[in-house]
Amino acid sequence: MSPRITATATATVTATYIGTATVLLRIGGLTVLTDPAFDQAPADYPGARPLHRTAGPALAADRLPPVDLVLLSHDQHADNLDHTGREVLARAARTLTTPEGAARLGGRAEGLAPWESREVSAGGTTVRITATPARHGPEGTEEATGPVTGFVVEYEGGALYLSGDTVRHDALTEIGERFVLDTAFLHFGDAHFPSTGDRAFSLSATEGAALARVLGARTVVPLHFDSWAHLAEDPSAITAAFAADPQLAGTLRRLEPGVAEKLR
Template identity: 45%
Template sequence: MGEVSIRYVGGPTAVVDICGVRLVTDPTFDAPGDYPIGTDRKLVKTAGPAVEADETGAVDAVLLSHDQHPDNLDESGRAYLARVPLVLSTPAAHGRLGDAVTALPNWETYELGERLRITGVPALHGPEGAEALAGEVTGFVLHGDAVPTVYVSGDNASLDHVRAVAERFGPVDVAVLFAGAARTPLFDGAPLTLTSEAAAEAAQILGARHVVPLHFEHWGHFSEGADTLTEAFAAAGLSERLRLLKPGATFTD
């Protein structure tokens, strides 16, 4: 079984090394500040990245959960896409960004290198029916022969989608869960990403040996963070699975 390492950059961004392949999730390298979303709303970034774009090294692909929100793809992140040979994302992202993005529909698989396969999996950015307002989002599963199985949730709030992933790929070695219970007035305060309690339940559903949370800090619209993740995993008896990284730190399995 090959080795996997995950370096936490900040927000939804991490550098993932697996079986000789380097991936970056949802590149966000902008400074703190206000970022418009639509014509009458904004998201507030409270901290910059712990790792600059130039420090990620040679990257084989970007795993982009979605392109339509600045907390998942900011201006520096858009420029970063031009530096990498492959960007996997939603069909909607391909429609907006063109040939810079390779569409990876749900349950379809892209083979990268000799061993690694990347499968697109469903994600729901909010409550049922959220797609009409929040747009299309995807998650990813990294897998292959003698390759650790890694689930990257993207901005997903649906445990039903987690169950569907577990049915096809579980148990997983590492679950990279976008948490933070993001909330905006757009959905009357319903969480747009996993709550801390739901993240712990997702870990159980997936049978994950390790859980690396992302996207739970550095933006003002998160309602839960490191403390609530620690509490939720302790309450579920899963503290030994939680790998809560400081920005810039690396988990290796």
């Protein structure tokens, strides 16, 4: 098992919540975008599990700065990568995603297997990106949901975690054992579809709080909890689940959409 990783210097980190799982991160001089979904609402996406977008992004794609790196948890679902998001992806200097997703996307997309790492540098800042396990549904649904990845981003003085679309499962425990996390961005929403009954395809508020305890992050930022019909859990459930656990007191932080906020 890898040792927990620490550093002494500190990079300035800001985050702009754009909507669903899309966040614009500025880490020192490096600009990072997660799961780009920028189509306007309402919008419908047909498929085996049709998706309906109910609210648009807080920041339009044409207002983005040049993007050094896209961290894409998976490329098969429109709430993580939509039509406009693919245009954004094509302009980005580099994309890290699953090996299967990189093969489909081509271009500057590169795939990482779980626990595989890459260093990325831009604007005088170097970070280390490590892919982490994720499972986008109950055990046995992997063939239908496709592969998903999370990411840990290590920078001078800290590390942040992006869960990707996942349910809680045992493999996630190792993330908290390997890394000292400042901020964990968790994908909530308790995603459900009429065709799959009571099976969930993302974290519920209760599961997310349990995962937060294991991760031990100083701050937890909820993502992926609204703007789509399949994200049916009331977002207030997240606040309630964290408030009910004394161990998580003061850890939950909601970002105001469209506003750059300093994380550290």
